[in-house]
Amino acid sequence: MSKETKLITYPEPAGVAENRDFTVRARPAGGDWEQLFVYDVKVDMHQVRHASMAMFDCSGPIEIEVTKNEGTAKDCVIRPLSRGVSYALNGNTITFTIDGPQKLSVEVNGDRFHNLHLFANPLEQDAPSPDGPGVAYVKPGIHRTEDLLARLTAAGTDGSETHTLYFGPGMHHLEEVILRIPSGKTVYIAGGAAVAGSMVCDSVSDVTVRGRGVLYLTEFGRFSAFRGVRIIFSKRIRVEGIALIDPPHYSIYIGKSEQIRITNFKAFSTKGWSDGIDMMASSDIEIEDVFMRNSDDCIAVYASRWDYQGDTRNVAVRNSVLWADVAHPMNLGGHGNHHKGDVIENVLFENIDVLEHHEPQPDYRGCMSINCGDNNTVRNVTYRNIRVEPFELGRLFDIRVLFNPKYNPVPGKRIEHIRYENISFTGDNGNPSRIGGYDADRTARHIVFKNVTINGKPVTDAESGNIQVLPFANNIRFE
Numbered sequence: 001m002s003k004e005t006k007l008i009t010y011p012e013p014a015g016v017a018e019n020r021d022f023t024v025r026a027r028p029a030g031g032d033w034e035q036l037f038v039y040d041v042k043v044d045m046h047q048v049r050h051a052s053m054a055m056f057d058c059s060g061p062i063e064i065e066v067t068k069n070e071g072t073a074k075d076c077v078i079r080p081l082s083r084g085v086s087y088a089l090n091g092n093t094i095t096f097t098i099d100g101p102q103k104l105s106v107e108v109n110g111d112r113f114h115n116l117h118l119f120a121n122p123l124e125q126d127a128p129s130p131d132g133p134g135v136a137y138v139k140p141g142i143h144r145t146e147d148l149l150a151r152l153t154a155a156g157t158d159g160s161e162t163h164t165l166y167f168g169p170g171m172h173h174l175e176e177v178i179l180r181i182p183s184g185k186t187v188y189i190a191g192g193a194a195v196a197g198s199m200v201c202d203s204v205s206d207v208t209v210r211g212r213g214v215l216y217l218t219e220f221g222r223f224s225a226f227r228g229v230r231i232i233f234s235k236r237i238r239v240e241g242i243a244l245i246d247p248p249h250y251s252i253y254i255g256k257s258e259q260i261r262i263t264n265f266k267a268f269s270t271k272g273w274s275d276g277i278d279m280m281a282s283s284d285i286e287i288e289d290v291f292m293r294n295s296d297d298c299i300a301v302y303a304s305r306w307d308y309q310g311d312t313r314n315v316a317v318r319n320s321v322l323w324a325d326v327a328h329p330m331n332l333g334g335h336g337n338h339h340k341g342d343v344i345e346n347v348l349f350e351n352i353d354v355l356e357h358h359e360p361q362p363d364y365r366g367c368m369s370i371n372c373g374d375n376n377t378v379r380n381v382t383y384r385n386i387r388v389e390p391f392e393l394g395r396l397f398d399i400r401v402l403f404n405p406k407y408n409p410v411p412g413k414r415i416e417h418i419r420y421e422n423i424s425f426t427g428d429n430g431n432p433s434r435i436g437g438y439d440a441d442r443t444a445r446h447i448v449f450k451n452v453t454i455n456g457k458p459v460t461d462a463e464s465g466n467i468q469v470l471p472f473a474n475n476i477r478f479e
Contacts (some may be wrong), residue, residue: 332369
């Protein structure tokens with residue numbers, strides 16, 4: 001990345017709901033202020049409220065000014081706390097400087113539900129030009145999917161095949177709700193563009209969905225199966241840079257696919273089963289630098305489910321921020337082929353900040369949850385450099401081979417070789433964590449806790465970590 005200080009802002013997307021709780025400006029250190037458009041994003045299905053979101057691209061130090069437009073700003077916190085962002089408060093205006101791209105929550109007077117989500121994206125690399133060769137530029141309006149597909153497959157001005165469908169600034173409606181992307185194509189949603197529709201990769205390869213715009217699904221709650229990006233029976237798919245607002249179902253849904261890369265993705269959801277990124281029977285998944293605020297699991301790793309049959313392996317989630325207004329920030333193991341059993345293995349969560357975990361149902365609590373059902377084997381899972389901030393309602397760890405009759409016809413098979421390394425939690429640890437098997441043949445074993453701290457105190461055994469060791473759990477070590 002260039003060390004040059006640079007700021008890129010985007011035009012206001014006509015037709016998109018604006019939130020006026022805050023006025024937000026940004027500038028390169030010492031430069032001219034630029035006002036940012038503030039999107040309205042809904043959060044928390046338990047009591048849906050309207051929060052704010054603003055985005056820009058940058059490199060180098062950027063000064064930010066956030067003004068609370070109503071009431072009195074008494075104090076502020078900027079999270080993740082691990083970023084160490086300090087601020088100055090002058091009247092109702094908060095000013096601070098960031099040293100480059102990052103994803104933050106600005107919370108005034110302790111309000112996490114009417115906060116400002118501020119996304120400083122990295123500068124784009126090799127972004128297409130709307131008038132470039134092989135680019136089909138789509139103007140704001142209502143578009144039939146067959147017309148968009150024709151643009152994707154039409155000859156370019158240079159006689160070559162068109163490879164990029166470019167949605168420019170403004171609101172774009174897909175009349176048929178979904179766009180099925182052919183192999184070898186790119187859909188580019190530019191900064192300042194909003195697309196009211198879903199992107200579908202079905203039995204294709206080498207597809208990219210990217211840009212700095214938003215998939216804007218808040219108008220389509222009546223479509224119960226409406227997801228942001230659906231990737232099924234596909235390979236070599238990339239999703240990069242876009243944001244997603246209020247899908248009725250999953251933000252990104254991966255089934256029986258491989259070699260998937262998701263980077264700098266941001267999502268908000270408030271519906272039942274509106275998980276963030278879920279995967280079934282898939283392999284070689286890379287998730288990097290995402291911000292997920294969901295009213296169900298932020299990241300869920302399953303094996304067989306529905307039409308997607310097989311093991312899941314080689315999954316990495318890195319350098320991300322997870323905020324579960326409902327359910328689990330990280331969840332593994334719940335679904336598989338209960339007849340033969342599946343394997344979920346080689347999963348890594350690394351350098352993660354957890355900003356919330358809230359689950360009223362006692363048996364579904366777990367910030368880092370491995371609930372192994374359906375004859376699954378879950379093994380070789382590592383959680384490393386995880387920072388968990390105080391959460392409303394849940395438990396830190398939940399590691400169980402179990403039988404959940406709501407979802408699993410049979411119990412799980414086993415959990416083994418699980419490692420927690422450099423984990424810090426600051427908050428009420430009142431609900432105990434749990435480790436347990438199902439019976440003598442269906443055990444949880446070989447689980448290591450290394451350099452785990454709770455409110456600054458090292459966890460040296462189960463008691464100091466408030467961990468319940470249930471029957472059929474063995475070889476648990478604290479280092």
